[in-house]
Amino acid sequence: TILVTGACGQIGTELVKALRQKYGKDSVIATDIREVTDALCADGPYFKLDVLDRYELEKLAINLGVTHIYHLAAVLSANGEKNPLGSWDLNMKSLLNVLEVARAENLKQVFWPSSIAVFGPDAPKELCGQDAPTLPTTVYGISKIAGEHWCRYYNEQYGLDIRSIRYPGLISYSAQAGGGTTDYAVDIFHQALKSGQYQCFLSEETRLPMMYMPDAVRATLELMDAPNENITIRSSYNLAGLSFNPAELAATITNQLPDFEISYQPDARQQIANSWPGSIDDTQAKKDWNWKPEYDVYSMTTDMLQHLAVAYNVELPLQT
């Protein structure tokens, strides 16, 4: 049985669906801090769970015969800066609770998302490598690099099969943006369809590593399915999808929505974005578990607009 924390979040919403498709609805228990939610619980077991409550987590794991935990609950970069110590507590104490329960209950596998936010201004801007310097400038990045060391520690000390991916900025149509710096690339699609314009909080040339959610979900399942002996990285794998700046994304949207207009009003999130690399080298993921992305900025934009146009009742011009 698989338990997912943060199941209502940007990754959780999609990952629960994919895990339920793969393992059966009743084998995947969705949990999140909020009360009973809409889709997730309608489609399978859902429990309200505060991941900071180690006792509740352990009780749930024992009572439901949990063998795998996907620990997705966390505060993202921009929101994290508004409450540094609270974000540190949530991101770190929850991970340690999960690692301790996994060790005590001898769970088969744990997945935990890290982020390209572990890199700082001194890391290479292009093709930032697996072993590039990790001097993060945000609380979120600090909590992610610290978490990576704890994951490696629980693997080395207790043999826990924990696996992790340094996700780029993730883009999906199902969950609204959740306080991340890369979430302009989610908002822009909603605004383009709702009002035909978007005021971007990053400057037009801010190039960041991104990934479309279907690629991110597939990468997660492929990593977790890889033979244990192939896994050479027990901190967290660099993973690359596609890189673009707001101007390139806006141009791709304008191809399909000719009247779309973007303006730029950089805010505090610009400093966070400036500290991150523009593209990632994921050679090790390709080598260890044969990773390859499938979406580029055009196919991602087409898919996003097609899914969201329905929600906003917008007629898209036919793609030539």
Ligand code: VAH
């Ligand atoms: C954020 N979406 O913006 C997350 C992600 C690389 C960015 O970690 O905080």
